[in-house]
Amino acid sequence: MTEAPTRKCPICGKPAVEKYRPFCSKRCADVDLNRWLTGSYVIPARDDEPLPDAEGDE
Ligand SMILES: [Zn+2]
Known part of the structure:
Protein backbone atom coordinates (compact mmCIF):
# COMPACT_ATOMS: atom_id res chain seq x y z
CA MET A 1 0.00 0.00 0.00
CA THR A 2 1.63 3.19 -1.09
CA GLU A 3 -1.17 5.62 -1.65
CA ALA A 4 -4.60 5.74 -0.12
CA PRO A 5 -7.23 6.21 -2.75
CA THR A 6 -8.37 9.78 -2.99
CA ARG A 7 -11.78 10.20 -1.59
CA LYS A 8 -14.26 12.26 -3.42
CA CYS A 9 -16.00 15.18 -1.89
CA PRO A 10 -19.57 14.09 -1.15
CA ILE A 11 -20.82 17.54 -2.05
CA CYS A 12 -19.30 18.25 -5.43
CA GLY A 13 -17.41 15.07 -6.31
CA PRO A 44 -43.81 21.53 8.38
CA ALA A 45 -46.04 24.54 8.62
CA ARG A 46 -49.37 23.42 9.95
CA ASP A 47 -51.14 26.48 11.17
CA ASP A 48 -54.60 25.13 10.66
CA GLU A 49 -54.10 22.10 12.80
CA PRO A 50 -55.22 22.72 16.37
CA LEU A 51 -52.72 21.83 19.01
CA PRO A 52 -53.55 18.89 21.20
CA ASP A 53 -55.17 20.13 24.35
CA ALA A 54 -52.37 19.42 26.76
CA GLU A 55 -52.76 19.60 30.49
CA GLY A 56 -51.71 23.05 31.60
CA ASP A 57 -49.69 22.11 34.62
CA GLU A 58 -46.19 23.44 34.85
ZN1 LIG B 1 -16.44 19.76 -2.78
Missing part, protein backbone atom coordinates in the same frame (compact mmCIF):
# COMPACT_ATOMS: atom_id res chain seq x y z
CA LYS A 14 -14.00 16.65 -6.54
CA PRO A 15 -11.07 14.93 -4.88
CA ALA A 16 -11.04 15.72 -1.20
CA VAL A 17 -8.11 17.45 0.41
CA GLU A 18 -6.66 16.27 3.66
CA LYS A 19 -7.31 19.53 5.41
CA TYR A 20 -11.02 19.38 4.82
CA ARG A 21 -11.59 15.65 4.68
CA PRO A 22 -13.86 14.28 3.51
CA PHE A 23 -14.57 17.46 1.61
CA CYS A 24 -12.57 19.30 -1.00
CA SER A 25 -12.86 22.68 0.61
CA LYS A 26 -14.22 24.56 3.56
CA ARG A 27 -17.07 25.67 1.40
CA CYS A 28 -18.20 22.14 0.78
CA ALA A 29 -17.78 21.32 4.45
CA ASP A 30 -20.04 24.25 5.23
CA VAL A 31 -22.56 23.14 2.68
CA ASP A 32 -22.70 19.75 4.25
CA LEU A 33 -23.02 21.20 7.71
CA ASN A 34 -25.79 23.44 6.55
CA ARG A 35 -27.62 20.57 4.97
CA TRP A 36 -27.37 18.67 8.16
CA LEU A 37 -28.57 21.56 10.25
CA THR A 38 -31.38 22.61 7.99
CA GLY A 39 -32.44 19.01 7.69
CA SER A 40 -33.02 19.02 11.42
CA TYR A 41 -34.89 22.25 11.24
CA VAL A 42 -37.41 21.31 8.63
CA ILE A 43 -40.65 21.90 10.40
Whole structure:
Protein backbone atom coordinates (compact mmCIF):
# COMPACT_ATOMS: atom_id res chain seq x y z
CA MET A 1 0.00 0.00 0.00
CA THR A 2 1.63 3.19 -1.09
CA GLU A 3 -1.17 5.62 -1.65
CA ALA A 4 -4.60 5.74 -0.12
CA PRO A 5 -7.23 6.21 -2.75
CA THR A 6 -8.37 9.78 -2.99
CA ARG A 7 -11.78 10.20 -1.59
CA LYS A 8 -14.26 12.26 -3.42
CA CYS A 9 -16.00 15.18 -1.89
CA PRO A 10 -19.57 14.09 -1.15
CA ILE A 11 -20.82 17.54 -2.05
CA CYS A 12 -19.30 18.25 -5.43
CA GLY A 13 -17.41 15.07 -6.31
CA LYS A 14 -14.00 16.65 -6.54
CA PRO A 15 -11.07 14.93 -4.88
CA ALA A 16 -11.04 15.72 -1.20
CA VAL A 17 -8.11 17.45 0.41
CA GLU A 18 -6.66 16.27 3.66
CA LYS A 19 -7.31 19.53 5.41
CA TYR A 20 -11.02 19.38 4.82
CA ARG A 21 -11.59 15.65 4.68
CA PRO A 22 -13.86 14.28 3.51
CA PHE A 23 -14.57 17.46 1.61
CA CYS A 24 -12.57 19.30 -1.00
CA SER A 25 -12.86 22.68 0.61
CA LYS A 26 -14.22 24.56 3.56
CA ARG A 27 -17.07 25.67 1.40
CA CYS A 28 -18.20 22.14 0.78
CA ALA A 29 -17.78 21.32 4.45
CA ASP A 30 -20.04 24.25 5.23
CA VAL A 31 -22.56 23.14 2.68
CA ASP A 32 -22.70 19.75 4.25
CA LEU A 33 -23.02 21.20 7.71
CA ASN A 34 -25.79 23.44 6.55
CA ARG A 35 -27.62 20.57 4.97
CA TRP A 36 -27.37 18.67 8.16
CA LEU A 37 -28.57 21.56 10.25
CA THR A 38 -31.38 22.61 7.99
CA GLY A 39 -32.44 19.01 7.69
CA SER A 40 -33.02 19.02 11.42
CA TYR A 41 -34.89 22.25 11.24
CA VAL A 42 -37.41 21.31 8.63
CA ILE A 43 -40.65 21.90 10.40
CA PRO A 44 -43.81 21.53 8.38
CA ALA A 45 -46.04 24.54 8.62
CA ARG A 46 -49.37 23.42 9.95
CA ASP A 47 -51.14 26.48 11.17
CA ASP A 48 -54.60 25.13 10.66
CA GLU A 49 -54.10 22.10 12.80
CA PRO A 50 -55.22 22.72 16.37
CA LEU A 51 -52.72 21.83 19.01
CA PRO A 52 -53.55 18.89 21.20
CA ASP A 53 -55.17 20.13 24.35
CA ALA A 54 -52.37 19.42 26.76
CA GLU A 55 -52.76 19.60 30.49
CA GLY A 56 -51.71 23.05 31.60
CA ASP A 57 -49.69 22.11 34.62
CA GLU A 58 -46.19 23.44 34.85
ZN1 LIG B 1 -16.44 19.76 -2.78
